[in-house]
Amino acid sequence: MTLTSPRIAYGTIEVPSGYFASAAPALRPGDVLGSTYRVTHVRERLSSGALFEADDMVLGREVIIKISWRGTDGKTLVEEARRLAKAGELAAAIYGVGIHQGRHFVAAELIQGVPLPEVLATGTRGEALTALVLVAEAVAQAGAHRIRIGGVTPGSIVVVRGRRVVFESLALGQLGEAHVSGIADGELRQLGRLVRDTVVARCDGMPAALTQLLAEVERGGCDADTFAIALAHHAVALAP
Numbered sequence: 001m002t003l004t005s006p007r008i009a010y011g012t013i014e015v016p017s018g019y020f021a022s023a024a025p026a027l028r029p030g031d032v033l034g035s036t037y038r039v040t041h042v043r044e045r046l047s048s049g050a051l052f053e054a055d056d057m058v059l060g061r062e063v064i065i066k067i068s069w070r071g072t073d074g075k076t077l078v079e080e081a082r083r084l085a086k087a088g089e090l091a092a093a094i095y096g097v098g099i100h101q102g103r104h105f106v107a108a109e110l111i112q113g114v115p116l117p118e119v120l121a122t123g124t125r126g127e128a129l130t131a132l133v134l135v136a137e138a139v140a141q142a143g144a145h146r147i148r149i150g151g152v153t154p155g156s157i158v159v160v161r162g163r164r165v166v167f168e169s170l171a172l173g174q175l176g177e178a179h180v181s182g183i184a185d186g187e188l189r190q191l192g193r194l195v196r197d198t199v200v201a202r203c204d205g206m207p208a209a210l211t212q213l214l215a216e217v218e219r220g221g222c223d224a225d226t227f228a229i230a231l232a233h234h235a236v237a238l239a240p
Contacts, residue, residue, distance in 0.1 A: 037055070037056055051066050067106075078097055090138050090165075091170035114158065116165070120154065132235065134163075149169055152194065155168075191217075
């Protein structure tokens with residue numbers, strides 16, 4: 001008699017759920033972690049873990065769950081959560097960590113906001129300028145705390161309720177060791193060009209003082225803090 005393993009089909013090894021190589025999801029809708037988080041949607045498979053949306057049944061909010069793969073060191077996921085926590089409002093808030101069936105998991109804020117390009121294109125002039133000031137302040141904050149934001153490109157920034165911006169590079173699942181080294185060369189210049197393009201497109205004219213400020217940024221003669229403060233001043237004058 002030939003014994004057939006339930007994990008072997010037609011000569012192909014079927015990898016159990018929870019491993020990176022498995023075709024099955026690491027978690028399924030309805031699964032509960034830590035007696036608190038009930039999985040609702042499968043989001044993404046990453047080399048460092050799997051992402052899911054879930055309901056926080058205790059506090060009544062939606063969260064993102066990242067769980068480590070079986071056979072990997074879950075402590076790296078905890079370290080990732082610590083780095084995100086240090087980023088403050090620039091990143092998704094970390095709500096907690098735990099272990100589910102032997103695998104580490106992190107529960108974090110589910111970012112719900114508006115992509116920066118949409119704010120700049122369809123928001124009022126005041127909303128667009130406010131968003132740019134938020135980005136400038138966030139860049140300055142990142143530099144002060146030596147947090148690498150991975151570039152200032154509109155498509156990688158989300159504006160949350162018009163009060164803060166979150167960088168996609170600091171979303172749960174995206175942060176790596178390379179992102180903890182301060183502002184990279186050229187990131188402030190990227191922001192300066194974004195400001196220039198937005199003001200040209202949305203405002204009646206470019207104030208001479210702002211033109212001079214952007215020129216200093218392009219030459220590398222202006223730090224992030226100075227730029228954020230000056231831009232906030234100009235935004236008030238440019239807004240209707």
